[in-house]
Each structure stands twice: as structure tokens, then as C-alpha cells.
Amino acid sequence: MFMAHMGKRPAISTNNLLMNSHTDVVPVEPSTVSSWVHPPYSGHYDGTYLWGRGTCDDKADLISIMIAVDSLLKQGFQPRRTLVLAFGIDEESAGVQGAGHIAKHLEEAYGRGSFALILDEGEPFSTPYGGNVVFANPYVTEKGYFDLRIEVSTPGGHSSIPPPHTAIGILALAIAELEAHPHQPQLLRNGTFFQEVQCAAAHGPHVSTEFRKLAKAAIDDDTALERLTKLLLEHIPMSVAKLATTQAVDLISGGVKVNALPERAYAVVNHRIAEQSSVAALQGRIAEIISTVAERHDLTLNAFGRTVFTGSNGCVSLSDAFDTALEPAPVTPTRDSPAYALLAGTIVAALRGSHNVSDVVVQPTYALGNTDTQFYWNLSRNIFRYAHVPADAYYNSLHTINEAIKPTALVEKIGFLTMLVLNWDESSMF
Numbered sequence: 156m157f158m159a160h161m162g163k164r165p166a167i168s169t170n171n172l173l174m175n176s177h178t179d180v181v182p183v184e185p186s187t188v189s190s191w192v193h194p195p196y197s198g199h200y201d202g203t204y205l206w207g208r209g210t211c212d213d214k215a216d217l218i219s220i221m222i223a224v225d226s227l228l229k230q231g232f233q234p235r236r237t238l239v240l241a242f243g244i245d246e247e248s249a250g251v252q253g254a255g256h257i258a259k260h261l262e263e264a265y266g267r268g269s270f271a272l273i274l275d276e277g278e279p280f281s282t283p284y285g286g287n288v289v290f291a292n293p294y295v296t297e298k299g300y301f302d303l304r305i306e307v308s309t310p311g312g313h314s315s316i317p318p319p320h321t322a323i324g325i326l327a328l329a330i331a332e333l334e335a336h337p338h339q340p341q342l343l344r345n346g347t348f349f350q351e352v353q354c355a356a357a358h359g360p361h362v363s364t365e366f367r368k369l370a371k372a373a374i375d376d377d378t379a380l381e382r383l384t385k386l387l388l389e390h391i392p393m394s395v396a397k398l399a400t401t402q403a404v405d406l407i408s409g410g411v412k413v414n415a416l417p418e419r420a421y422a423v424v425n426h427r428i429a430e431q432s433s434v435a436a437l438q439g440r441i442a443e444i445i446s447t448v449a450e451r452h453d454l455t456l457n458a459f460g461r462t463v464f465t466g467s468n469g470c471v472s473l474s475d476a477f478d479t480a481l482e483p484a485p486v487t488p489t490r491d492s493p494a495y496a497l498l499a500g501t502i503v504a505a506l507r508g509s510h511n512v513s514d515v516v517v518q519p520t521y522a523l524g525n526t527d528t529q530f531y532w533n534l535s536r537n538i539f540r541y542a543h544v545p546a547d548a549y550y551n552s553l554h555t556i557n558e559a560i561k562p563t564a565l566v567e568k569i570g571f572l573t574m575l576v577l578n579w580d581e582s583s584m585f
């Protein structure tokens with residue numbers, strides 16, 4: 156679903172604003188229903204929290220966007236520019252039917268690059284380094300995505316006369332080979348995570364002196380960069396996901412009966428592709444690693460539509476399991492960027508006005524998952540994923556039991572979104 160409020164000057168086609176959220180939710184695992192403090196579809200308000208699946212992801216954005224815009228219009232607000240609200244219906248299952256179609260329509264109606272800024276769901280703000288300094292973390296890029304299918308086909312037969320390795324055995328060897336070659340974490344000076352680390356070191360009140368010094372030295376000293384990478388990996392376990400492509404073997408299947416040699420076995424390996432890599436680079440690396448197994452067992456290797464070599468004992472095929480390959484998202488510029496200045500300035504103004512904080516730091520960061528914005532790359536260079544709510548507004552987390560949010564946080568979000576719309580429409584920067 157999408158709604159557009161045409162501006163008074165719709166002829167100017169590069170300064171539109173798009174605010175996105177999604178209406179779908181992840182399911183509730185039936186066996187966990189009894190673990191909820193209040194039932195997952197009750198919408199119960201207990202005086203502090205509003206309970207239910209979707210309250211945090213992503214109804215908070217959906218409701219806040221609608222209330223902010225509705226109340227502006229009721230007060231006679233007439234934007235000079237065109238404001239678009241888009242609500243996906245299947246973000247939790249890839250977004251093709253919702254945002255996928257909305258994106259096509261918006262590109263036809265408004266053109267490529269027609270949005271000055273796109274805002275979608277993201278992280279809440281918090282005080283991770285103490286000292287009452289609030290860090291707000293808009294995501295400026297997202298990791299890429301690739302599900303690898305490894306399929307091994309070998310001749311069948313009776314299990315009483317088996318070859319040394321069945322299709323399942325060879326598949327297991329291929330998986331072991333992949334896991335023996337994890338992607339190496341790399342902290343790149345031109346990468347988003349390096350900038351995030353620099354920002355924490357410069358503005359985090361209670362970061363260690365060692366971290367602060369290393370981060371500063373790492374700007375032009377390679378040894379310091381190496382030590383900083385080690386420090387991050389040791390102390391922040393999730394750093395590895397920000398520094399490297401990750402791989403997780405998630406599905407496996409093969410064989411039909413215990414006295415029949417399996418003629419086919421397959422596994423699916425989920426990958427989240429690092430900012431510095433690409434789908435093609437990842438596929439090339441996988442083909443190289445698996446080729447050693449295929450060659451050793453005299454199997455034909457078909458890698459992503461190309462026959463790498465021919466063997467006589469069967470075949471290993473590598474493919475995109477569900478045709479869902481996605482490149483890492485283009486990095487939204489933050490230097491000399493009017494859109495970033497607009498967003499960051501609005502965040503700072505909103506937080507200084509509503510919280511008793513000593514400082515506000517806007518720290519661009521890197522999303523490990525994907526949002527509906529994966530369809531919006533053609534519409535704007537300035538895509539931000541950010542939730543203007545305090546982290547403690549959530550009772551628990553997203554996608555799990557006890558999803559609940561403090562409605563006071565929604566009031567704050569509505570205030571922020573209202574300010575963003577007004578600042579965008581008044582700004583002379585676009």
C-alpha cells in the first residue's frame with residue numbers, strides 16, 4: 156500500500172520524501188504462547204507496555220508515520236514537496252509482493268533518484284557508552300544476501316555394495332571444506348564499521364583508553380589497525396558479522412531408504428555478504444573451495460551455470476537456492492550530504508528537546524539483515540533505516556516472545572517524524 160500527498164510544486168522531482176514501514180509480522184511459535192506475559196495478539200495495554208506481535212516490528216513505525224502525517228494535514232499543513240508513505244506487506248518474507256511492486260510504481264511515477272530521503276525501520280537509540288550520551292544509529296547500508304544450494308548426484312544402487320563415499324558423504328565433505336574456510340574479518344578504513352568505531356572512540360564517554368588510542372592510531376598505522384581488529388573481535392562478538400561475510404549451513408536433505416544408495420543429497424548455506432564483497436566474488440570463492448572436493452572424487456562441477464570440469468563419478472552443482480541473491484546495499488553518503496544533515500540535525504534536535512541528555516551522537520552504522528529498502532536503491536542515494544525510540548522502550552526484543560513497547564515512545568517517535576517532515580519541506584538544501 157502507498158499514499159502520496161502531492162506537493163504544491165510537484166514539478167521539482169528530486170526532493171520528495173518517502174517514509175516506509177511494513178504491515179506484516181513474523182508468526183508466533185505456538186509452543187511459546189504460554190511464555191508471553193500477555194497474549195501475543197491481545198494488544199493489551201498494562202499501563203506501561205502495549206503487548207503483541209508486531210508492536211515493535213513494525214507497527215510502531217506504521218502507526219507513528221500515519222499519526223504524524225494525519226495530524227499535520229489536520230492542522231492545515233500543505234507540503235511544497237511530495238510526501239510518499241509506503242507500507243510493505245511481506246517484508247518478513249523478502250518483500251517482493253509489497254515493496255517490490257511499490258518500488259516499481261514509484262520509479263515509473265516519480266523517476267529514478269526522485270527522493271531526497273527515504274526513511275525505513277531500524278535500530279532504536281541508546282546510551283551504550285554511559286555518561287548519558289545518547290547514540291542514534293541510522294543504518295546507511297545493509298549486508299548482501301545469498302543462499303547457496305550444494306547438490307551432489309551420484310549413481311544409486313544397493314547399500315550392500317557401496318562406493319567409498321555416497322552422495323551424502325561427499326556433501327558432508329563439501330560442507331566441512333566450506334566451514335574449514337571461514338571468511339576472514341577485515342576492518343577496512345573506507346568501510347562503514349571503521350567509521351562507526353571511530354565515532355564511538357571519539358564520542359563514547361566510557362570507552363577504554365586503549366580502545367580510544369588504538370582507534371586513533373589505526374587511521375594511518377597498519378599495525379594499530381590489526382590490533383584494533385583483534386580487540387573488536389575479542390570484546391564485541393558480533394563484530395565478526397560486521398567485518399566479514401558470514402556462512403551458516405541451515406538445511407540438509409538426502410537419501411530415501413537405508414538399503415538404497417542416495418542418488419541425490421543437498422544442503423543450503425545462508426550467506427550475509429560483507430560491504431566490501433559481492434555476489435560474484437562470493438560465488439567465485441565458493442566454487443574454488445568446493446572444486447577441491449569435486450576433483451578429489453572425480454565429480455563434474457557445475458558452478459552457477461558454468462561447467463568448471465567434468466568427472467566420471469557423478470556431479471556437484473552449486474546454485475542460488477531460491478533466486479534471492481542480493482548485493483550489499485549502496486552506502487548512503489554522510490559527508491557533505493544535505494539528506495544526512497537533515498536527518499542527523501532532526502535527531503539531535505528531537506532528543507535534546509525531549510530527554511535530559513548531556514549529548515547526542517548520530518553514528519551511522521551497518522545493518523546485518525535486510526529491509527524493504529532493498530527495492531528502493533533506484534529511488535534515492537539517501538536511504539536511512541532508523542527507529543526513533545529509546546532502546547528501553549522495548550520490553551524484550553523483536554521476532555521473539557513478549558514483544559511489547561511503551562506507548563510513550565510512540566509519542567516521541569511521532570514528534571520526531573513531524574519535525575522531520577517539517578524540516579524536509581522547509582529546507583533549502585534540496
Ligand SMILES: [Zn+2]
Pocket residue numbers: 177212213246276
Ligand atoms: Zn521489520
